[in-house]
Amino acid sequence: MKLTGAQLIGSRESALSDETFTGINPATGENLDTDFHEATKQEIDEAVALADSVFSEFRDRLADFRADFLEAIAEETMALGDEFLERTAAETGHPIARCAAERQRSVNQAYLFAEMIREGSWVDARIDLPDPDREPMAKPDIRSLLQPVGPVAVFGASNFPIAISVLGADTISAFAAGCPVIVKAHPAHPGTCEMAARAILKAAERTRMPDGVFSLIHGRTTDVGKWLVEHPKLTAAAFTGSLAGGRALYDIANARPVPIPFYAEMGSVNPVFVLPGAIKSGVNHVTSGFVNALTMGVGQFCTNPGLVAGIESEQWDNFAADVAERVSGFTPATMLHAGIHHAYTTGIENRNAIEEIELIGKSASNPDPEKSEAAAYVYRTTYDGMAANSELYEELFGPVSTLVGCAGLDEFVAIAEKLDGSLSATIHGTEQDLIDFRPLLKVLQRKAGRLIFNGYPVGLEVCHSIHHGGPYPATCHSYFTSVGTRCIERFVRPVCYQDWPDSQLPLALQNANPRGVWRMVDGERSREEITG
Template sequence: MTLTGKNYIAGTASAEGQDTFRAINPATGAELDTHFTDATEGEVNRAAQAAAEAFEVYRHTTPAQRHDYLTAIAEEIMALGDALIDRCCAESGLPAGRITGERGRTVNQLKLFAAVAAEGSWVDARIDRAQPEREPVPKPDVRSMLRPLGPVAVFGASNFPLAFSVAGGDTASALAAGCPVVAKAHPSHPGTCELIAGAIHRATERCGLPAGVFSLLQGHTHDSGGWLVNHPAIKAVGFTGSYGGGKALFDAANRRPEPIPVYAEMGSTNPVFLLPGALSESGEEIARGLTQSVNLGVGQFCTTPGLVFLPPETDASAFSDAVAEQFRGVDAAVMLNASIRDAYERGVRELAADGELEALAQGKTSDVGYTGTARVFTTTAERYLSNTRLQEEVFGPSTVLVAQSDREQLLAGARGLHGHLTATLFGTEADLEEYRELVEILEGKVGRLIVNNFPTGVEVCHSMVHGGPFPATTASGTTSVGTRAILRFARPVAYQNFPQSLLPPALQDDNPLGLRRMVDGEWVDA
C-alpha cells in the first residue's frame, strides 16, 4: 500500500501546498519515507464545504445505513492487514502487540457505535400528544428528538494513533450521530492516518454515500487546524491531547461569530488515595501495581496516576521504599516523539529542582531514540497544599507520593483538587465506610471513581465515563469513551403540530423504526 503524502478531500487526493514534512521513528530518530504535504487554507475550505454538502444527505440516512457504514469502515481497516501495523509501529515506537490490540479496540468501537445507530433509541424520542379539549388552554401536539449537529472536526491524538485518531471514538460517534467528519491527522503518524483515511473512503464508496462525509487533512503546524475550527461549516470539535492544545481550540471556537462546542479531553494527574487498612493488608501489592500503572505505555496515557495520597497517621515508609525499589528496576522506554520526550524531561527536571519535592528514585536510563526514564518523588501535604502546580500533568512515567499527617489534611487535599479524569481509592470495606466523605468530595472532582483498581485502562462500554470537570475536559457533562459519546454531536429539536408526513420517522405514530420512546410521560417499548 503505497503512501501518497497527500490530503484526502472528499475522497480525492490533493497536495496544493509547498510545505512538507516527514514522520520520524521515535525508536531511532530516523526520518521515514514519504513527504507529507501540509493542507492549504483552500484545501481546508474545500473539505469543510464538502462536509456541509454531504450533511444534507447524510443527516437523513437511516439507522441501518449508518450501521452498515460504520461496519464497513471496521472491515476496511482490518483489510489493511500488516501494512497498518508496520507503519503505525514505525511512526509511534509502540510495539506490534500494543498496536494490534489498539486496532482491535478501534474496530470494536466502530462496531459498538454501529449497533447503537441501528438500535436507534439514543435519539431520545419524546411525544406529548395534543389535548384539544384541555381547559383553560388546549394542549398542542409536541414531539422532540436529538438531531445531528453538522460537520465535526476531529483532531487525532499522539498517544493512541488508532483508537483516538482518524477512525477513533470521536469519528465513530460523530458518524453514528449523522455528522460528517473532517479529520486533522496527527503529524507524528501521518502515514497511519492516510492508511485509515483510505479505508474510510473505500467504505464510503461501498455504502454509496457522498464523498464529503469524510476528509483528511495533513499538517505539521497549527495552521490547518486553526483554519478548520474557524470554518463556519464546522459545528463541533473533538480533541484528545494536551491542555495547551485543547484550550487553544476551545478559545478559538468561542471567538467565532458563531461559537461551537469543543469536546476536548486534556491533561489529568488522576489522584490515587491509599487508605490505612489497604496499606496494612496489601501495601506491597499496591506498590507493584502503582509502578506498573505509572509506567504502562511509558506513562503516556491520560489516566496515568501522577499523584498518590498516602494514608494519614500511618507509617507509610515501607510502602515508599517498595515503590522506590520497583521504580529503580524500570527500563527506559521509547516515548512517542521528541517533543513529548523533551516536555517530560523538562517537567521532571522542574519537579526535581522544586524545593517542595524530594526525588525518591528513578529507573534505568538510555540514550537510544526518544526514551523516557521513570521517576518517583515525595512531598508533604503542607507543601502540596501550598503549591497547586503539583496538580499539573507531567505526561510520562512519573508520580508524586504525598504524605498526610491527619484525616483533615487528606480531605483538604481532595477538596483542593482541580478537575481530573479519574480518582482511585484503595481501601478495605471499613476504610471506605470511614472515608465516605472523601468519596463524596471526589464525586465533584472527576468523571470516573475507581475502588481497588488502577485507572489505566478505559473499558469501552455503554456505562463508561471518560471525562471530568475543567481542566481535564472543556465539557464536564460529556464523555469521549462509551456510547454516551454520541450525545456530543446532536441537539434536541421539537416539532409542534406537525402532520405525520413531515415528522421524522422516530416521531411518527406508527413508530416505523421500532424505537423505545416516551409517550405522554411514560416510556413505551416498541
C-alpha cells in the same frame, strides 16, 4: 499501501502546498518515507464545504445504512493488515502488540456503535400527546428527538494513533450520529492517519455513502487547526491533547461570530488515595498494580496516576519503599515523539529542583536521549510540601508520580479541594473506609468524571456506561465523554416538532413507531405504537 502525503478531500487528492514534512521514527530519529503536504486554507475550505454539501443526504440515510458503513470501516481497517501496524509502530515507538490492541479497540468500537444505531433508542424520542379539551388552554402535540448537528472536525491524538485518531470514537460517533467528518491528522503519525483514512474512504465507497462524508487534512502549523475551527460551515470539533493546544482551539471556537461547541480532553492528574484498610494486611497488592498503571505505555495515558496520597505510618513507609523498588525495574522506553520527550525531561529537571520533595525511586538503567527514551520516577513529599509547590498539582505527562504523606482525613480533603478537575480519581480501601472517609468522597465526586474503587485508571472499558471526561482542565465540557457510546451526544442536538403531521415526522416519532425504538410517551417508557 502507497502513501501520497496529499490531503484527502472526499475521494479526491490535493497537494497545493510546497511545504512538506515527514513522519519520524522516535526511536531512531530517522525520517520515514513519504512527504506530507501542509494543508492550505483553500484545501480546508474545500473539505468543509464538501462535507456541508453532503450533510443533508448523509443524515437522511437510514440508520441501517450508516451502521453498514461503520461495519465496513471495521472490515477495511482489519484489511490493512500488518503493514498498518508496522507503520504505526515506526511512527510512535509503540510495540506491535500495543498497536494491534488499539486496532482491535477501534474495530470493536465501530461494531458497538453500529449495533446501537441499528437498535435506535439512542435518539431519546419523547412524545407528549395532545389534549384539546384541557383547560384553560389546549395542550399541543409535542415530540422531540436528537438529530445531527452538521460537519464535525476531529483532531487526532498523539498517544493513541489508532484508537483516538482517524479511527477513534470522535470520528465513529460523529458518523453514527449522521455527521460528516474532517480529520486533522496528527503530524507525529501522518502515515498511520493516511492509511486509516483510506480504509474509511474505501468503506464509504463500498456502502455508497456520499462523496465528502469524510476528509483528511495534514499540517504541523497552528494555522491549519485555526483555519479548520474558524470555518463558518463547521458545527462542532473534538480534540485530545495538551492543555495549551486544547485551550487555544477552544478559545478560537468561542471567538467565532457563531461559536461552536469544542470538546477538548486535556490535562489530568488522576489522584489515588490509599486509605488505611487498603494496606493493613500488606502493600504488595496495591503497589504492584499502581506501578504497572504508572509505567504502562511509558506513562503516556491521559489517565496516568500522577499523585498518590496516604496516611503517614509505618505501613505508608513500606508502601513507598515497595513502590520505589518496583519502579527501579522499569526499563526506559521510547516516548511518542521528541516533543513529548523534551517536555517530560524538562519537567523532571524542574521537579528535581524542588526542595520539599525527595526522589525515592527511578529506573535502574539510564534512558538514551537519542532514542527519546524515558525513565520512570517516583517522588515523596508531605502535605506541607504540596502546599508549598502548586506545580505538584499539575500533570507531568510520562511515567512519574508523587507520593504524599498526610496526617489524616482533613489533609486528604484539603488536597482534594486544591486539585483541578480530573478524568479519574481512585480510592483504595475497604467499604468501612468509604464510610469513614465520606467527606473525601464528596469532594472527589465534584473533581473527577470517573471514581474507581480498588482498581487503576488506565485501561478504559469502551462500553455504554463509561464516562471519560471531567471538570476543567480535564475537559472543556464535563457533562460529555470522549469514550463509549454516550460520546455521540456531542454531535447531536434536540429538535422539537409541535403539531406536526404524522407522515412527515422522523420515523422514531411517528405513531406507528416503525423502528420499534424505546420512547418516552406521556412520561412513560414504551415501544408500543400510538393508536387512537
